[in-house]
Amino acid sequence: MDQRTQTAAILAIGDELISGQCVDTNSAFLARRLAERGIRTTYHETVGDDGSAIVDALVRTAGLADVVIVSGGLGPTADDRTRHALAKALGVELELDASYREHLEAFFRQRGRPLSEANRIQMMLPAGAIPLANRMGTACGMSARLARADVFCLPGVPHEMRTMFDEQVLPRLTAGESVIVHRAVHTFGCAESDVGAALSDLMTNSGPVQVGTTVSAGVISVRITAQGEAPEQTRGLVDQTADEVRQRLGSAVFGQDEDTLAAVVGRQLLERDQTLSTAESCTGGLIGKMLTDLSGSSAYYRGGVIAYANDVKVSHLAVPEELLAEHGAVSAPVAVAMAEGARQRMVSDWAVSTTGIAGPTGGTAAKPVGLVFVGLAGPNGTDVAERRLVGSREIVRLRASRAALNALRLAMRDVRT
Amino acid sequence: MDQRTQTAAILAIGDELISGQCVDTNSAFLARRLAERGIRTTYHETVGDDGSAIVDALVRTAGLADVVIVSGGLGPTADDRTRHALAKALGVELELDASYREHLEAFFRQRGRPLSEANRIQMMLPAGAIPLANRMGTACGMSARLARADVFCLPGVPHEMRTMFDEQVLPRLTAGESVIVHRAVHTFGCAESDVGAALSDLMTNSGPVQVGTTVSAGVISVRITAQGEAPEQTRGLVDQTADEVRQRLGSAVFGQDEDTLAAVVGRQLLERDQTLSTAESCTGGLIGKMLTDLSGSSAYYRGGVIAYANDVKVSHLAVPEELLAEHGAVSAPVAVAMAEGARQRMVSDWAVSTTGIAGPTGGTAAKPVGLVFVGLAGPNGTDVAERRLVGSREIVRLRASRAALNALRLAMRDVRT
Numbered sequence: 001m002d003q004r005t006q007t008a009a010i011l012a013i014g015d016e017l018i019s020g021q022c023v024d025t026n027s028a029f030l031a032r033r034l035a036e037r038g039i040r041t042t043y044h045e046t047v048g049d050d051g052s053a054i055v056d057a058l059v060r061t062a063g064l065a066d067v068v069i070v071s072g073g074l075g076p077t078a079d080d081r082t083r084h085a086l087a088k089a090l091g092v093e094l095e096l097d098a099s100y101r102e103h104l105e106a107f108f109r110q111r112g113r114p115l116s117e118a119n120r121i122q123m124m125l126p127a128g129a130i131p132l133a134n135r136m137g138t139a140c141g142m143s144a145r146l147a148r149a150d151v152f153c154l155p156g157v158p159h160e161m162r163t164m165f166d167e168q169v170l171p172r173l174t175a176g177e178s179v180i181v182h183r184a185v186h187t188f189g190c191a192e193s194d195v196g197a198a199l200s201d202l203m204t205n206s207g208p209v210q211v212g213t214t215v216s217a218g219v220i221s222v223r224i225t226a227q228g229e230a231p232e233q234t235r236g237l238v239d240q241t242a243d244e245v246r247q248r249l250g251s252a253v254f255g256q257d258e259d260t261l262a263a264v265v266g267r268q269l270l271e272r273d274q275t276l277s278t279a280e281s282c283t284g285g286l287i288g289k290m291l292t293d294l295s296g297s298s299a300y301y302r303g304g305v306i307a308y309a310n311d312v313k314v315s316h317l318a319v320p321e322e323l324l325a326e327h328g329a330v331s332a333p334v335a336v337a338m339a340e341g342a343r344q345r346m347v348s349d350w351a352v353s354t355t356g357i358a359g360p361t362g363g364t365a366a367k368p369v370g371l372v373f374v375g376l377a378g379p380n381g382t383d384v385a386e387r388r389l390v391g392s393r394e395i396v397r398l399r400a401s402r403a404a405l406n407a408l409r410l411a412m413r414d415v416r417t
Numbered sequence: 418m419d420q421r422t423q424t425a426a427i428l429a430i431g432d433e434l435i436s437g438q439c440v441d442t443n444s445a446f447l448a449r450r451l452a453e454r455g456i457r458t459t460y461h462e463t464v465g466d467d468g469s470a471i472v473d474a475l476v477r478t479a480g481l482a483d484v485v486i487v488s489g490g491l492g493p494t495a496d497d498r499t500r501h502a503l504a505k506a507l508g509v510e511l512e513l514d515a516s517y518r519e520h521l522e523a524f525f526r527q528r529g530r531p532l533s534e535a536n537r538i539q540m541m542l543p544a545g546a547i548p549l550a551n552r553m554g555t556a557c558g559m560s561a562r563l564a565r566a567d568v569f570c571l572p573g574v575p576h577e578m579r580t581m582f583d584e585q586v587l588p589r590l591t592a593g594e595s596v597i598v599h600r601a602v603h604t605f606g607c608a609e610s611d612v613g614a615a616l617s618d619l620m621t622n623s624g625p626v627q628v629g630t631t632v633s634a635g636v637i638s639v640r641i642t643a644q645g646e647a648p649e650q651t652r653g654l655v656d657q658t659a660d661e662v663r664q665r666l667g668s669a670v671f672g673q674d675e676d677t678l679a680a681v682v683g684r685q686l687l688e689r690d691q692t693l694s695t696a697e698s699c700t701g702g703l704i705g706k707m708l709t710d711l712s713g714s715s716a717y718y719r720g721g722v723i724a725y726a727n728d729v730k731v732s733h734l735a736v737p738e739e740l741l742a743e744h745g746a747v748s749a750p751v752a753v754a755m756a757e758g759a760r761q762r763m764v765s766d767w768a769v770s771t772t773g774i775a776g777p778t779g780g781t782a783a784k785p786v787g788l789v790f791v792g793l794a795g796p797n798g799t800d801v802a803e804r805r806l807v808g809s810r811e812i813v814r815l816r817a818s819r820a821a822l823n824a825l826r827l828a829m830r831d832v833r834t
Contacts, residue, residue, distance in 0.1 A: 018458055020448030021599075021640065022631075023440065027463070031437030041435055042470070044463035046444070053459070182438060193533040193555070196494035200535070203495040212466060212496040214433050215574055223433055278723065280702070284709025285695075288702025288723040295778055295810055297701075303729040305722055306695065306705040312720040312763060316733070346729060361712055388528065391553055393712055395576050 009061035013072035038176025054085035062147040072156030074139035076118040087126035132168040187252040269300035277346035278304030279338040279353040317341030339375035352404040426478035430489035435465040471502035479566040489573030491556035504543035549585040678822040686717035694763035695721030696755035699773040734758030756792035769821040
């Protein structure tokens, strides 16, 4: 790694984090923002509202990185220990900061609320520390030099922390002399080991480009990262690797970065000026929900039937009763009939259907938990696929919904209008 | 803190976490589960896919706590470094584990997929480490004694990690001698400040019981925590406070702990042997999804119509065209007609409906983003409520869905059969 690359450590403070009652989203935000400035985060740490643990963590992280960003522990209550810990780590006392006192008095005056006794501690800073203004709340941030690091302490409330980071910390950071570029290429329907085998030479990470994979309910994402001094060249390296990944993984690739299967399918439908409806049994509305998560989906999504009870499959999707009696609701012929019924009755170009055993109960030897049939009716006929999915009820339903959207994506890719 | 209280450190591994591309939810899950066993987490740390950083972190955390739980870095690809790092920290080599090899071969055979060369690394464990079986995927977990700690390495994929923790790690942990008891009492439809005012004397946290509130899309949860050596007594203190909270907040309280509005409504329907159908426009299937998240929901949920396009409201829910022309799709009369149409056509005792402007676009001065009508048709007639919801598209849809379920909950509470 380049000697001039700046590194950062992120320190999150709070009993609600350490006990798991809240999930820490601040650290991920900070790491992304730092990366945009070419500063590479190498370390996250979380400690509770415990003064000596915070002092230890400050001293340790300040020896590990050029920049330490601390969030949390700056509130007005007795369990907020960050300012005291920073003073102790610096070997100085807390002092009243006159400029921040004025700011705080104005903040309360403006809101017509009295400044409480508890808020007075928020005017105290370690001697020599620089106050960081907070437009969004009462907790003053602070910055100081400790060991080899510039330390910035921010409040834990996410919207206060984010505003203060952008307004007060970013302008004080020395931009790294290098930039970091991330890209994610998303695939559906592969095994992680197959993706790994196809990309093994790219994943040795011996060169300037790092390649890794992450998995989430059937989606394997290939994450590509490069760091370099020249922004254009670094972006070029990442683009080139992403192109190579796309080429090797072929039609399994459905998008990149913020793309979801529902968004990609929506774009395809818009381009072709076609419409979609849904017929859901085991997914119970999840496919409709995923499609309508997107603003503008009314341009191509007509609606759907959640046919949870068998007689609703008959009454609302025209599934023949004989088919249900002969094959059972979880069967390929019923998935076909559901998709065709939705396509016809909702008057859409395409329709997807799901019927399966989401579990954890309801499975049999012949039809185990995880067995799902995915139907797709379109201008050229109807297809059905049998999937045997592994995981919790939530995962089976999510994978089945994604499998239905992916089948539609591939069909539109193949059948050019 | 009691000397006999066991402590834990949690170590999350992955470039996608350290760079902020993914938010770590595993560590919060683990801390909560450990607390249920009376084991107090004192430290979370995150490092990237960097072998020597993982070794350092393992050695450091194993000196800090009685239990170290590691998640991530056990996949089949070259960026998965946890097994190598654990071997190095232990000063041993990796060895083929014959029992795990059999498990992995069976896993692939069952799915009719070949075992790839890449998966072979997943059969390797540090010499002397104990394999932890993974029913949900290919990554074997492992456990070993390092310094003063029992170290457990789990995969990073959340559902695999959770299942393995519950099945393989929990039975191997020594329970702490003091217990931590958490309880959450959930309300819907109150303002947080009103809940705070009603409970202010309980929230001073001067006694052994801690009370706080958290907010999520209309649900205000009152969180009650106590720690003590005597399990019965500690649980009694928490129960007593929970009873007091329920009494003060009255019908706004819908459940506790793992309860969701959908689960509570489902129990009410089961008790009365009644059924429900849904007619969703702006929520696009989300209510159906929430109802069918629960195994067994087919006993009371008949299904629904996602009537996203206006003509689907007419064709599938018998909403009169004149009503749409006169009042527009987002109106009280249309919400009423949708609920009545669903109740009649799906032959259910109850039906809920939603129609609104989820945003971020599509709002007008007369019908702004966030305006939602929620209909409820039941044995005694139909009600409709107008809500003006604040937040992102996701939040508006979630709040509208919860408002519909809450209306049904209150109606079933009032109308005893």
